Amino acid sequence: MNQLVGGIEAGGTKFVCAVGTGPDDVRAEVRFPTIAPAETIGRAIDFFRQQQVEHGPLAAIGIAAFGPLDPQPGSPTFGTITTTPKPGWRDTDFVGPVQRALRLPVGFDTDVNVAAVGEARWGAAQGLDSFIYLTIGTGIGGGGLIGGQLLHGLIHPEMGHIRLPHDRQADPYPGCCPFHGDCLEGLASGPAIEGRWGQPAATLAVDHPAWALEAEYLALAVVNFVCTLSPQRIVLGGGVMDQQHLFPLVRRKVQQYLAGYVQSPAILDRIADYIVPPGLGSRAGVLGALALAQQQLG
Amino acid sequence: MNQLVGGIEAGGTKFVCAVGTGPDDVRAEVRFPTIAPAETIGRAIDFFRQQQVEHGPLAAIGIAAFGPLDPQPGSPTFGTITTTPKPGWRDTDFVGPVQRALRLPVGFDTDVNVAAVGEARWGAAQGLDSFIYLTIGTGIGGGGLIGGQLLHGLIHPEMGHIRLPHDRQADPYPGCCPFHGDCLEGLASGPAIEGRWGQPAATLAVDHPAWALEAEYLALAVVNFVCTLSPQRIVLGGGVMDQQHLFPLVRRKVQQYLAGYVQSPAILDRIADYIVPPGLGSRAGVLGALALAQQQLG
Numbered sequence: 001m002n003q004l005v006g007g008i009e010a011g012g013t014k015f016v017c018a019v020g021t022g023p024d025d026v027r028a029e030v031r032f033p034t035i036a037p038a039e040t041i042g043r044a045i046d047f048f049r050q051q052q053v054e055h056g057p058l059a060a061i062g063i064a065a066f067g068p069l070d071p072q073p074g075s076p077t078f079g080t081i082t083t084t085p086k087p088g089w090r091d092t093d094f095v096g097p098v099q100r101a102l103r104l105p106v107g108f109d110t111d112v113n114v115a116a117v118g119e120a121r122w123g124a125a126q127g128l129d130s131f132i133y134l135t136i137g138t139g140i141g142g143g144g145l146i147g148g149q150l151l152h153g154l155i156h157p158e159m160g161h162i163r164l165p166h167d168r169q170a171d172p173y174p175g176c177c178p179f180h181g182d183c184l185e186g187l188a189s190g191p192a193i194e195g196r197w198g199q200p201a202a203t204l205a206v207d208h209p210a211w212a213l214e215a216e217y218l219a220l221a222v223v224n225f226v227c228t229l230s231p232q233r234i235v236l237g238g239g240v241m242d243q244q245h246l247f248p249l250v251r252r253k254v255q256q257y258l259a260g261y262v263q264s265p266a267i268l269d270r271i272a273d274y275i276v277p278p279g280l281g282s283r284a285g286v287l288g289a290l291a292l293a294q295q296q297l298g
Numbered sequence: 299m300n301q302l303v304g305g306i307e308a309g310g311t312k313f314v315c316a317v318g319t320g321p322d323d324v325r326a327e328v329r330f331p332t333i334a335p336a337e338t339i340g341r342a343i344d345f346f347r348q349q350q351v352e353h354g355p356l357a358a359i360g361i362a363a364f365g366p367l368d369p370q371p372g373s374p375t376f377g378t379i380t381t382t383p384k385p386g387w388r389d390t391d392f393v394g395p396v397q398r399a400l401r402l403p404v405g406f407d408t409d410v411n412v413a414a415v416g417e418a419r420w421g422a423a424q425g426l427d428s429f430i431y432l433t434i435g436t437g438i439g440g441g442g443l444i445g446g447q448l449l450h451g452l453i454h455p456e457m458g459h460i461r462l463p464h465d466r467q468a469d470p471y472p473g474c475c476p477f478h479g480d481c482l483e484g485l486a487s488g489p490a491i492e493g494r495w496g497q498p499a500a501t502l503a504v505d506h507p508a509w510a511l512e513a514e515y516l517a518l519a520v521v522n523f524v525c526t527l528s529p530q531r532i533v534l535g536g537g538v539m540d541q542q543h544l545f546p547l548v549r550r551k552v553q554q555y556l557a558g559y560v561q562s563p564a565i566l567d568r569i570a571d572y573i574v575p576p577g578l579g580s581r582a583g584v585l586g587a588l589a590l591a592q593q594q595l596g
Contacts, residue, residue, distance in 0.1 A: 068561065083561040130451035142526075147447035153428035153528035154562050161559060162522040163463050179559045182463075224460040228440075228526045230451035261459060261477045263366065263381040264452050 003059040003297060006048045006104075007289025009111065010034070010065040010094070012086055012138075016286045017044050019051040019058065023122050023280065023287050027055050037092040045101045060105040061098055062292030064114030064285045069094075071109045071152055079108050105296035111135070111285055112143035112159075113150045115278070117295070118288025119235050120145060123279030128232045132225055133284070134159060135238035136218065140185040146229060160185035164220045171196070171213060188217040190240050206245050215246055219253030222275065226254070226262060233266075237278040244277070251275050301357040301595060304346045304402075305587025307409065308332070308363040308392070310384055310436075314584045315342050317349040317356065321420050321578065321585050325353050335390040343399045358403040359396055360590030362412030362583045367392075369407045369454055377406050403594035409433070409583055410441035410457075411448045413576070415593070416586025417533050418443060421577030426530045430523055431582070432457060434516065435536035438483040444527060458483035462518045469494070469511060486515040488538050504543050513544055517551030520573065524552070524560060531564075535576040542575070549573050 002021040009016040014033055020026035030047050034040050052058055068084060070077040079095025095106045109117075116133040119125040125133070125145075132144035132151075142159030144151055151157050161183045166175070173196040175186030186192060193201035197210050204210045222234055236250070251271045258267060266274045278284045300319040307314040312331055318324035328345050332338050350356055366382060368375040377393025393404045407415075414431040417423040423431070423443075430442035430449075440457030442449055449455050459481045464473070471494040473484030484490060491499040495508050502508045520532055534548070549569045556565060564572045576582045 146444045146449070146451065149445035149447075151444070151528065153444065154524075154530050154564060155528055155560065157528050158525045158560060161525045163518050163555065165461050165463055179557045180555070220461050224522060225526060226452075227456045227459045228523060230449065230453055230455050232452050257461065257478070259477045262453065262456060266452055 003294065004055060005290050005293035006051065006058045006061045007286050007293055008044050008061065008063045009285035009289055010063060011111065012066045015040055015044055017047045018286050018290065019048065019055060020290055022290065023283070027051070029286070036088050041094060041097050045098060048102055058102070058104060060107065060293040060296040061102060062107040062114065062289035062296070063094060063098070064109065064111045064289045064292070065094060067110050068155060069108070069110060071113070071156055079106070107292040107296045109150060109292065110141070110143050110156050112141045113156065114288040114292050115237065115284035116144045116150070116288070117291045118280050118284045119278055121291040122287060123284060124235050124276045125233055130229070131231045131233040131235065132229060133235045133237065133278070136188065136236065136240040137238035138190050140189050142225070144231065159225065160189070162221060162224055164217060184217065184221050188214055188221070193240070201240060211243065211246060212249060214240070215249035215253055218246070218250045219257055222250065222254050223257045226258065234275050235278050236275060237284055241277060247275065247277065301592065302353060303588050303591035304349065304356045304359045305584050305591055306342050306359065306361045307583035307587055308361060309409065310364045313338055313342060315345045316584050316588065317346065317353060318588055320588065321581070325349070334386050339392060339395050343396060346400055356400070356402060358405065358591040358594040359400060360405040360412065360587035360594070361392060361396070362407065362409045362587045362590070363392060365408050366453060367408060369411070369450055377404070405590035405594045407448060407590065408439070408441050408454050410439045411454065412586040412590050413535065413582035414442045414448070414586070415589045416578050416582045417576055419589040420585060421582060422533050422574045423531055428527070429529045429531040429533065430527060431533045431535065431576070433536035434486065434534065434538040436488050438487050440523070442529065457523065458487070460519060460522055462515060482515065482519050486512055486519070491538070499538060509541065509544060510547060512538070513547035513551055516544070516548045517555055520548065520552050521555045524556065532573050533576050534573060535582055539575060545573065545575065
């Protein structure tokens with residue numbers, strides 16, 4: 001299982017590429033900006049080639065990518081980034097060039113599904129077969145394992161775009177999602193916090209009312225995910241969740257909104273172990289990509 | 299696969315028990331009111347014993363039950379109805395007495411998960427491995443297959459209790475859920491329609507404004523389930539959905555609320571095949587119980 005592999009965390013603004021066998025053995029890592037597909041993917045391939053010279057052959061590559069994308073092996077468009085609004089990246093074959101250049105098995109999934117793989121392998125979701133991983137940052141996304149399998153289905157989830165109660169008298173901010181206005185991402189992403197309060201989220205004091213409101217939207221979202229998926233745990237990552245003081249606020253409001261309806265000790269008595277930060281912190285994506293690569297080896 | 303089996307659809311007000319091999323071969327069926335557990339379960343057992351005398355041995359029993367319940371084989375409380383508010387039924391072992399009396403393999407799951415099994419086997423979800431089944435009636439519930447497996451996780455979903463946008467100026471009705479007020483069930487179940495408009499849903503004319511509002515809540519719920527689970531199809535059953543004119547309204551509003559964000563032809567071009575009535579109609583539960591029984595035979 002612990003063969004030397006490569007991982008790519010392909011974000012909308014930067015790529016992180018790493019080579020290693022796990023969190024305690026990352027042999028090399030590089031970051032560079034996401035520019036045009038051919039250059040950016042080419043740079044990742046060059047990095048892995050160079051690492052193979054230094055550290056010996058890699059056994060597989062795992063890719064955690066921004067989406068929407070096609071994660072279904074066997075589909076004619078498997079391995080492509082599909083309908084993204086990101087200029088130049090629409091209908092970009094990502095797996096194909098990597099596979100042809102390196103001649104290795106390549107795993108490919110959404111950034112959040114791959115982060116979930118990392119958390120299941122080495123982080124806060126070890127031993128669980130049904131949990132979700134949410135990232136709350138520039139955007140909001142979610143993935144996870146259900147019955148031991150990554151969530152796919154029609155395409156893959158877009159958890160950031162669920163609709164929530166929005167009291168426009170208490171919070172007149174209209175939301176910042178270009179598609180939906182006040183969906184979860186429109187109300188609770190980093191840019192939404194900045195748009196509502198006129199300053200970057202990271203500069204708001206711990207006692208600023210922004211955080212109680214943020215916790216309310218996140219709690220409503222968590223309640224909806226609990227009622228829809230019945231996960232065994234919910235991992236909340238992403239830049240906004242670096243505000244650790246959000247966790248107790250979210251947990252309390254989740255209990256309050258569920259109102260005792262889901263009678264599980266995990267929620268009623270042990271919620272601090274139910275709604276948790278990622279065990280791998282901000283490294284869940286790139287380490288998840290290594291774990292996904294190792295999964296390709298059966 | 300098509301051995302003679304028994305199925306129980308155990309609802310909060312009535313039990314339906316059937317013996318057969320599938321939708322075209324139901325040999326016997328009986329209905330009786332849900333009273334105290336020992337009497338009601340005993341009556342089901344008596345029915346199956348008598349059927350075995352008439353039709354020969356049954357190979358297994360499937361049970362579709364109201365919940366909350368424990369559907370996880372291997373759990374110490376597997377086969378019990380757990381925290382239900384229904385008088386007398388809390389912590390009732392359902393599978394145990396059936397298994398002891400009939401000495402047969404017994405399958406046990408939520409009414410909606412079992413209806414989903416029926417739809418997958420003989421109804422509107424044949425060939426799909428990720429879809430959801432929602433019932434909109436006296437209550438609202440949802441289940442389904444994700445990656446080919448029934449949705450369980452921490453317990454099982456409670457899809458009727460998600461929170462949705464509720465414009466109290468346009469719709470001042472506070473909702474009727476005793477736990478959450480204006481959750482999905484509180485806003486859109488049969489009793490909610492009756493409570494809001496002062497007359498039973500079934501007596502409201504097709505052009506009554508009740509239906510546009512109902513379609514709006516159902517569409518918001520479907521949007522949230524699409525964004526969370528990415529199902530390949532959504533089956534809408536239950537008494538409220540006997541109003542067939544709701545389907546086009548819900549479909550149109552789902553497209554409107556998703557606003558092109560989920561770029562799948564299933565949603566953009568073929569939504570009439572994406573949001574559908576149950577192929578087995580109101581028989582999905584009891585026939586699903588037969589299908590669940592047959593699944594116990596490997």
